[in-house]
Amino acid sequence: AKRRDKNGWTLFEETMDQQYSERQRMKLELREAVRTNSMGLFYQPMFNPAGTQVAGAEALSRWHHPQLGPVSPAIYIPLAEEMGIIGDLTRCVIEKAVGDCVSWPGELFVSVNLSAHDLSDRTIVSVITDALDRYNLAPERLQLEITESGLMNDLEVARDILTELRAMGMQIAIDDFGTGYSSLSYLDILPLNKVKIDRSFVRNLAEDAKKLKLLRGVVHLARELGLDVVVEGVETEEQLVMIRENNCADLIQGYIFGTPMPKGAFLELATKLSKA
Numbered sequence: 625a626k627r628r629d630k631n632g633w634t635l636f637e638e639t640m641d642q643q644y645s646e647r648q649r650m651k652l653e654l655r656e657a658v659r660t661n662s663m664g665l666f667y668q669p670m671f672n673p674a675g676t677q678v679a680g681a682e683a684l685s686r687w688h689h690p691q692l693g694p695v696s697p698a699i700y701i702p703l704a705e706e707m708g709i710i711g712d713l714t715r716c717v718i719e720k721a722v723g724d725c726v727s728w729p730g731e732l733f734v735s736v737n738l739s740a741h742d743l744s745d746r747t748i749v750s751v752i753t754d755a756l757d758r759y760n761l762a763p764e765r766l767q768l769e770i771t772e773s774g775l776m777n778d779l780e781v782a783r784d785i786l787t788e789l790r791a792m793g794m795q796i797a798i799d800d801f802g803t804g805y806s807s808l809s810y811l812d813i814l815p816l817n818k819v820k821i822d823r824s825f826v827r828n829l830a831e832d833a834k835k836l837k838l839l840r841g842v843v844h845l846a847r848e849l850g851l852d853v854v855v856e857g858v859e860t861e862e863q864l865v866m867i868r869e870n871n872c873a874d875l876i877q878g879y880i881f882g883t884p885m886p887k888g889a890f891l892e893l894a895t896k897l898s899k900a
């Protein structure tokens with residue numbers, strides 16, 4: 625049986641046997657969806673702290689299963705990694721994201737998530753540069769989001785790839801910063817220019833005085849290193865006010881300003897709220 629969580633994602637409650645075959649079936653269907661390029665892509669805006677300007681958007685992949693409905697990326701991204709098809713999915717995301725960003729106003733950037741496998745060999749470099757060339761998008765308008773799980777395989781290879789992409793002008797952001805998936809040593813090793821602070825620092829910000837101290841500390845550290853700070857998962861007015869008053873963000877990404885949306889809706893929003 626399936627049920628929905630509060631975000632509308634499909635969850636599963638099954639016996640072990642049912643779970644196994646459900647999973648096998650889902651793998652087949654996922655492979656087919658990736659092969660036929662039928663995965664969707666939503667965009668979530670990143671705003672200035674005042675909420676008056678859109679600076680760019682994170683591309684978030686979506687899978688609408690014909691029977692199950694929307695399946696959470698938290699479920700199918702690990703599956704795709706396990707199946708060895710994450711590279712194909714990343715390629716589709718880059719293709720769509722770069723193609724869409726070309727029609728966005730001004731200097732708006734698009735931010736794409738990279739996975740473990742993507743940074744383990746140099747194929748990714750040509751996948752990216754080929755898309756930028758074909759669509760004639762400036763490298764500065766593409767941002768790549770990296771997590772620790774995306775780097776575990778071979779840190780040196782990953783660092784070399786990222787250094788090359790950074791040298792072309794792309795922006796490199798460390799994602800989920802401050803969680804187990806994103807450790808301090810990467811600030812030293814990787815050619816970063818942005819830190820995306822995980823939403824665990826924002827949750828209970830208004831209730832728990834310790835949270836603000838942690839957030840301020842992490843932001844200070846990032847800025848000492850010359851990195852821009854994106855604060856993720858801002859949901860309430862209270863959180864927003866605290867982040868503003870403490871000057872904790874260069875950019876804000878959260879439900880309070882905008883949820884992930886289809887490309888048409890994002891273009892409309894961006895056209896209204898961009899600098900250009």
Ligand code: C2E
Pocket residue numbers: 668683684685686696697698701714717737738739799800823856857858859877878879880884
């Ligand atoms: P992430 O990279 O940390 O992406 C941000 C997630 O936080 C998104 O979940 C977004 O919908 C959610 N979010 C944004 N603002 C808020 C907020 O104010 N409150 C709350 N509670 N959540 C917020 P989503 O789209 O379900 O994606 C989950 C994860 O799946 C992503 O986390 C990312 O790690 C992965 N993912 C999604 N698309 C891709 C992709 O194309 N490639 C790869 N490799 N991973 C992806």
Ligand code: CA
Pocket residue numbers: 682737769799
């Ligand atoms: Ca991300």
Ligand code: CA
Pocket residue numbers: 756757760761
């Ligand atoms: Ca070009």
Ligand code: CA
Pocket residue numbers: 799800820822856
């Ligand atoms: Ca994140």
